Amino acid sequence: MRWxxxxxxxxLFAIAVGVMVLCGWAFSIEALKSMSLDIxxxxxxxxxxxxxxxxxxxxxxxxxxxxxxxxxxxxxxxxIGGATFCEHLFGWDAGIDQLLFREAPGAPATVxxxxxxxxxxxxxxxxxxxxxxxxxxxxxxxxxxxxxxxSLWAMLAMVGYAYGxxxxxxxxxxxxxxxxxxxxxxxxxxxxLAVRGDEGxxxxxxxxxxxxxxARRLLPIAIAMPLILGAMRLYGQRTGYYDLGFGTAVMxxxxxxxxxGVVWQxxxxxxxxxxxxxxxxxxxxxxxxxxxxxxxNAPVGLHWVGADGTILWVNREELELxxxxxxxxxxxxxxxxxxxxxxxxxxxxxxxxxxxxxxxxARLRCKDGTIRYVQINSNVRWEDGRFVHTRCFTRDMxxxxxxxxxxxxxxxxxxxxxxxxxxxTWSWSVATGGLEWSDNLEEIHGIAPGTFGGTYEAFLACxxxxxxxxVDSGVRRALEEKSSYDVEFRVPFPDGxxxxxxxxxxxxxxxxxxxxxxxxIGQDVTARRQFELDLExxxxxxxxxxxxxxxxxxxxxxxxxxxxxxLSLTLHNLGRRxxxxxxxxxxxxxxxxxxxxxxxxxxTENLLEVGRINAGRLxxxxxxxxxxxxxxxxxxxxxETAKAAGSELTFDARGPVRGTWDATRLDQVFSNLLxxxxxxxxxxxxxxxxTRRDGTAVVQVRDRGIGIAEEDxxxxxxxxxxxxxxxxxxxxxxxxWISSQIVExxxxxxxxxxxxxxxxVFRVELPGAEGSLE
Amino acid sequence: xxxxVVDDETDLREAICTLLESAGHTALAASNGREALERLRxxxxxxxxxxxxxxxxxxxxxxxxxxxxxxxLAAIPVIVITAxxxxxxKAGRLAAHGFLKKPFLPDELIRTVAKFCSxxxxxx
Numbered sequence: 001m002r003w004x005x006x007x008x009x010x011x012l013f014a015i016a017v018g019v020m021v022l023c024g025w026a027f028s029i030e031a032l033k034s035m036s037l038d039i040x041x042x043x044x045x046x047x048x049x050x051x052x053x054x055x056x057x058x059x060x061x062x063x064x065x066x067x068x069x070x071x072x073x074x075x076x077x078x079x080i081g082g083a084t085f086c087e088h089l090f091g092w093d094a095g096i097d098q099l100l101f102r103e104a105p106g107a108p109a110t111v112x113x114x115x116x117x118x119x120x121x122x123x124x125x126x127x128x129x130x131x132x133x134x135x136x137x138x139x140x141x142x143x144x145x146x147x148x149x150x151s152l153w154a155m156l157a158m159v160g161y162a163y164g165x166x167x168x169x170x171x172x173x174x175x176x177x178x179x180x181x182x183x184x185x186x187x188x189x190x191x192x193l194a195v196r197g198d199e200g201x202x203x204x205x206x207x208x209x210x211x212x213x214x215a216r217r218l219l220p221i222a223i224a225m226p227l228i229l230g231a232m233r234l235y236g237q238r239t240g241y242y243d244l245g246f247g248t249a250v251m252x253x254x255x256x257x258x259x260x261g262v263v264w265q266x267x268x269x270x271x272x273x274x275x276x277x278x279x280x281x282x283x284x285x286x287x288x289x290x291x292x293x294x295x296x297n298a299p300v301g302l303h304w305v306g307a308d309g310t311i312l313w314v315n316r317e318e319l320e321l322x323x324x325x326x327x328x329x330x331x332x333x334x335x336x337x338x339x340x341x342x343x344x345x346x347x348x349x350x351x352x353x354x355x356x357x358x359x360x361x362a363r364l365r366c367k368d369g370t371i372r373y374v375q376i377n378s379n380v381r382w383e384d385g386r387f388v389h390t391r392c393f394t395r396d397m398x399x400x401x402x403x404x405x406x407x408x409x410x411x412x413x414x415x416x417x418x419x420x421x422x423x424x425t426w427s428w429s430v431a432t433g434g435l436e437w438s439d440n441l442e443e444i445h446g447i448a449p450g451t452f453g454g455t456y457e458a459f460l461a462c463x464x465x466x467x468x469x470x471v472d473s474g475v476r477r478a479l480e481e482k483s484s485y486d487v488e489f490r491v492p493f494p495d496g497x498x499x500x501x502x503x504x505x506x507x508x509x510x511x512x513x514x515x516x517x518x519x520x521i522g523q524d525v526t527a528r529r530q531f532e533l534d535l536e537x538x539x540x541x542x543x544x545x546x547x548x549x550x551x552x553x554x555x556x557x558x559x560x561x562x563x564x565x566x567l568s569l570t571l572h573n574l575g576r577r578x579x580x581x582x583x584x585x586x587x588x589x590x591x592x593x594x595x596x597x598x599x600x601x602x603x604t605e606n607l608l609e610v611g612r613i614n615a616g617r618l619x620x621x622x623x624x625x626x627x628x629x630x631x632x633x634x635x636x637x638x639x640e641t642a643k644a645a646g647s648e649l650t651f652d653a654r655g656p657v658r659g660t661w662d663a664t665r666l667d668q669v670f671s672n673l674l675x676x677x678x679x680x681x682x683x684x685x686x687x688x689x690x691t692r693r694d695g696t697a698v699v700q701v702r703d704r705g706i707g708i709a710e711e712d713x714x715x716x717x718x719x720x721x722x723x724x725x726x727x728x729x730x731x732x733x734x735x736x737w738i739s740s741q742i743v744e745x746x747x748x749x750x751x752x753x754x755x756x757x758x759x760x761v762f763r764v765e766l767p768g769a770e771g772s773l774e
Numbered sequence: 775x776x777x778x779v780v781d782d783e784t785d786l787r788e789a790i791c792t793l794l795e796s797a798g799h800t801a802l803a804a805s806n807g808r809e810a811l812e813r814l815r816x817x818x819x820x821x822x823x824x825x826x827x828x829x830x831x832x833x834x835x836x837x838x839x840x841x842x843x844x845x846x847l848a849a850i851p852v853i854v855i856t857a858x859x860x861x862x863x864k865a866g867r868l869a870a871h872g873f874l875k876k877p878f879l880p881d882e883l884i885r886t887v888a889k890f891c892s893x894x895x896x897x898x
Contacts, residue, residue, distance in 0.1 A: 554859075561857035562783050565877030569789035572880045576796055601877050612859065621862060 003197030003206065008060040010191025014053030017184045021046035025101045034178060038108040039170065041178040043100045044080060045116040048124045049184055052077045055131045056188065059195045067135060074131035081124025088118045088173070109169070109176030117176030119157060123150045123185045130192050140200040144193055148201070151189030157182035159227065163234050210273045214266050221262055229254055301374070301394030307387040309333045309348060321374075321396050323367035339363035339371055351380050351390050361397070373401040422524035426505075428456060430479065430515050435459055444501055444524045446493035464490035464498075471503065479515045482507050488525060500529040550611045557608040564604065568597050606734045609668075610719070613741050620662040620745055627697050627769070628653040628690055630663055631670055635688055638674045646683030647703075649674075653690035657697045657771040665742045666766075669750070672735040673701040673762045681705040684759070696748075697769035704759035713752055776800035776817070777887055780810040780837065781826040781855065786876075790824065790883065797884050799891055807832025811840060814847055822890035823852045824874070827864065838868050851890050 021041045024032025034040035055073030058066045083094050088111065097114035105113050116124075126146040133143035157177045160168025169177050197206050205215045233247040242250070295302060301318030305311055314329050322329070322337065329337075338344035343362050350357060356379040364372045378392035415438075418424055424441030428434070435456050442452050445462040452458060456475075463471050467489035478485035485505040490498055505520025575590045582590070612618050635651040642649040677686045684704040691698045708716060717740045719733070736750075743750040747767050754760035777799050781787040784805070791801035802817055804810035806829040814820075823841075827834035834854070841847045851871040854864060855878070865873035872886055 558857045558859070561876040562786060565857070566783060566786035566789050568877050569793055569880060569883075570785065573789055573792040573796065577792075608859065617859075619860075 003194045003202075004060045006197075007191040007195035008057050010187045010194070011053040011055075011057035011060075014049045014056070014184050014188050014191075016053075017180055018046040018049035018053065021180065022050070035180050037179055039110075039176065039178045040107060041181050042097070042103070042110075042114055042116040042120075044084065044097065044114065045120050045124075045178070045181050047100070048077050048080045048116075048120075049181075049188070051080075052124065052127055052131065052188055055135070056191050056195065059131070059134055071132065071135045074128050074135055076128075077124050077131060078128025081121045081126070081128055084116055084121035085118065085125055087112070087115060088121060109172045111172045111176070116181070117172065119153055119175060119177045120181050120185065123153055123189075126150050127185070127188060127192065134192065134195060140196050144196070144201045147189045147192035149189075150192070151186050154182045154184075154186035154189060158186060159230075162227070162231060210270055213273075214270065217269075218262060218266065221258070225258055226255065301396070303334075303392050303394070304389040305334045305348075305392060306389055307352070309335050309344075312389050318394055321366075321372065321394065322364060328367070337364050339365050347376065347378070351378060352387065354380070354382075364394070373397045418521075424522050426520055426522060428505075428518045430517060441522050444499075444522055445491055446495075446499065462491055464492055466490070474503075475505070475518075478505060478507050478518070482509050482513070482515060485518070485520065488529075499524060499526045501525065546614070550614050553607050554611045557604050557611065560600070560604045564597065564601050568594075568601065571597060606738060609738050610734055613738065618741065618745060620665060622660045622662055625659060625661045625663045625666070627657040627659065627661075627666075627699070627766075628655065630666060631688060631690055631699060634667060634670045634674060638671070638678060641675075642678045642681075642686060645678050645681065647678055647681045648685045649678075649688070650685065651688045651690075655771060657690060657692050657769050659697060659766060659768045659770060661746055661766060661768075662742075665745075669739040669742050669764060670699065670701075672739045673764070676735065677701050677703040677705070677760075677762075680760070692769050692771050695767060695769055697764075697766040697771075699764040699766075700761055702759065702761045707756040707758050707760055708752065708754040709756050713754060716752065717750070775819070775821040775891060776802050777891060778802045778804065778810060778813060778820040778823045780804045780807065780823060780829070780834070782806055782829040783826075793880055793883060794887060797887075799887065806830055807834065807837030807840070810837055811847075814841075814850070819847070819850050820891075821851075822871075822887060823850055824855050824887075825852050825870070827854060827856050827858065835868070838870070842869070853886055853890075 020032055022043060023029070024034075024040075025043045025046070030036075030040070051073045055070045055077065058070035058073070062070075080096075083096055086092065087094055087097075093112060097112055101114065103110075103113040107113065109117060111117070127150050130143040130146040130150070133139040133146075157169045157175070158179070160166070160170075160175075161179050161182070167175065169175050169179075169182065193202055196202065204211055205219070206212055229251045233251045236242050237244060237247045296315045297317075298315060299317055301315065301321050303311055303314040303318055311330055311332055311334055314326065319326060319329060334348075335341065335344050340363055347357060347360060347362070356377075358377055360376040360378070362374055362376055364374055366372060373396075375395045375397050376392060377395075378390050380390050381388040418438065419440055422440075422444060424438040424444055426438070426441060427436045433455055435454055435458070437452050437454075439449065442449050445452075445459075447462065453461075460468055460472060471487050471489050474485050474487040477483075484507070485503065488500055488502045491501050492498055502523045502525040503520065504523075505518050507515045508517045508519070510516045571590065571594055575594070578586075578590075609618075631653065632651055635649055639649050674686070674688070681703040682705040687700075687702045689700045689702075691700075716736050719737045740750040743764055743766070749763075749765045751763050751765075752760055753763070777794050779787055779790050779794070779801055780803075781790070782805050787803050787805065791803050794801040802813050802820060804813050808831050810823070810825075811832075825834045825837065832840075834856075838852060841850065841852070852868065854861060854868060854870045854873040855876060856864060856873065857876040858864065861873040861875045871890070874882060874886060
């Protein structure tokens with residue numbers, strides 16, 4: 001713009017000069033026509049200057065009209081210059097010289113009245129062509145060359161005026177030109193050069209590069225210095241200070257000195273500039289290296305990808321992340337490294353559409369085949385709308401993703417476990433009162449999903465009114481004691497059914513020990529509650545059944561006693577009465593009847609005994625007993641039975657063993673043991689011994705019969721148990737159980753030692769024994 | 775002297791009487807308390823009374839109360855014969871002189887009666 005401004009200024013200058021001269025012609029003011037010199041500017045010259053100046057001014061900008069006017073002006077200037085030059089060349093008179101004003105013949109340096117000299121006409125011709133070219137925006141270099149010729153030609157005349165060399169401006173047919181014309185044409189030429197200052201020949205001069213700078217420094221010196229030195233030399237020579245040779249020598253030396261100085265200074269400036277540039281360049285280089293190093297070693301994966309997906313550049317972190325060598329990665333297509341095709345094509349589409357991706361999730365395939373979860377931040381570097389490459393930041397999210405997955409997995413498992421256990425979790429903020437429930441708690445409390453109010457009061461509202469106080473006090477106690485809460489309560493469902501929920505919670509306190517949070521679980525325990533209830537009912541009815549059974553056994557047993565008593569006595573009487581008259585077979589039958597009655601009596605008594613023991617009504621009538629006599633009587637009683645079975649029955653007791661025991665009950669015990677020994681004794685001898693060990697009486701009944709298998713030995717003391725198989729021996733299996741109950745009732749022990757096939761030893765130990773013998 | 779057997783079970787009562795008589799005692803039978811009282815007033819005092827407790831018309835408990843209230847009868851010893859449990863305890867409550875648990879063995883009966891009566895009806 002600076003140059004255009006200069007061009008316009010020179011245009012205005014030309015117009016001003018032209019107008020001034022025309023005024024001189026119009027009002028016959030000689031001073032205006034010739035600047036008080038003898039050679040005047042012609043009217044046509046003034047007109048041409050005005051038109052050329054206007055055309056130049058219009059080159060600086062404007063619309064179509066201005067451009068056309070500019071072109072018209074250029075054509076007019078060319079025509080005026082060209083026509084006048086032709087008049088000079090061919091000696092014509094085209095009649096254009098005095099169109100406006102007449103001039104008296106004989107004006108200095110004038111070929112024909114009113115005709116401008118050859119230099120001016122040629123300059124106008126050249127300037128007109130230059131203006132045309134500039135307006136047409138063509139041939140800028142040619143226009144500038146023409147403008148330069150105009151300026152130089154004008155300058156030649158100016159120097160002529162300055163040095164008084166009249167040959168250079170005063171010869172009418174060749175060089176005649178007014179000083180004002182020369183100066184204005186010089187300025188006009190400079191304006192033409194300036195109007196496109198940044199193009200053509202002028203471009204290097206106005207450039208900001210060192211060449212332009214140097215040129216702008218040197219040019220004024222190169223132009224002004226010879227003019228000044230020339231003027232000084234002429235002045236000195238004319239005033240007689242020195243002759244031609246001396247003046248020339250001084251001028252040449254001065255030129256050499258000044259030019260050398262200028263060159264020297266320029267060299268310094270150039271060197272300085274070059275040095276600055278070098279420094280700037282190396283600083284830039286270092287900066288680039290630092291930046292490259294920074295990016296290469298950044299702890300985040302980076303790469304550039306071309307528009308076609310080719311990887312153009314990658315940093316170390318990304319290579320290490322994926323495990324590839326640089327040459328295995330560069331040049332390949334980024335698509336090859338993405339697990340999900342649709343993801344990478346979406347990424348590239350978005351980037352091409354000018355989007356910036358932020359934390360875009362993708363999966364990349366490593367060299368070893370594993371898959372990495374990454375977050376991508378990326379956008380495209382554009383240059384003049386051209387896709388240069390993407391800038392992609394790749395952050396490895398695998399570990400956090402896996403941790404996230406693990407958390408999700410654990411949460412799913414917990415949820416499954418909770419669902420399976422019909423359980424839910426809750427968390428209650430004591431401060432805010434907010435109560436959060438997991439989804440399944442609502443179902444457990446009979447509430448539609450998503451309708452729980454989220455407060456402690458909303459929870460209490462679910463609880464059966466009769467249980468609320470209990471639940472509330474349980475929670476308050478847990479808060480007060482900073483302990484746990486554990487309450488089961490009823491929950492009435494909207495459908496009228498009653499459910500049980502078990503609530504368990506734990507209080508958490510802050511640093512000051514104040515309760516801040518309570519978390520826990522709620523579980524549907526309806527099924528368990530129902531089961532317990534059923535169990536209780538079943539237990540009660542079983543107990544009832546047992547009681548009924550025992551009552552029945554007792555009643556039945558007692559009812560059997562009377563007829564058995566009658567039967568037994570009657571049989572006895574019958575035997576006595578008929579005794580002498582009966583034959584052997586009948587006697588045997590009577591004895592058999594008597595045995596079976598005895599057995600019935602025995603079984604009945606055992607059943608009654610079981611009932612008594614079950615009811616806890618086994619009462620001992622303790623009285624002083626001499627055990628030796630008691631056992632001896634029982635042994636005597638069984639001697640016949642043993643003999644019938646083929647067993648010899650022996651009793652060995654050394655002296656009396658006394659104690660306070662229930663003789664009847666002990667009779668029961670020893671009778672039972674003797675009966676068993678005879679029954680399972682295989683007809684081999686049965687030995688009964690009585691000893692006293694400290695305060696304990698020990699009665700042993702030893703047989704050599706079938707014995708008892710080891711696995712049966714503890715079992716035989718249970719109810720309804722039998723050592724031998726049920727098929728071989730009949731009985732209720734109550735005898736040993738009753739015996740052990742009786743012995744234990746005396747604080748003693750009934751034990752067995754046995755080997756199958758070798759016989760058994762039953763041992764009764766009774767505490768509280770006194771006596772004389774060991 | 776005789777033995778009075780008081781029991782509503784005819785078979786048992788008669789078996790006991792037969793047994794006693796075979797052992798040389800004189801046996802008197804009554805099927806309930808009231809009959810027993812009549813027997814006592816008509817036949818004179820036996821050396822011992824064998825008394826069942828559960829009987830129709832007048833049970834053993836009522837009989838014993840009436841007997842003890844009657845100065846002439848109160849001294850006659852009583853043996854309780856019962857099929858119930860806790861014979862010793864019941865015998866104690868009735869201030870009886872002994873008890874026999876049904877079903878008892880012939881020998882038990884003979885031994886027990888012999889404590890109160892000599893053979894041939896004389897007191898032992």
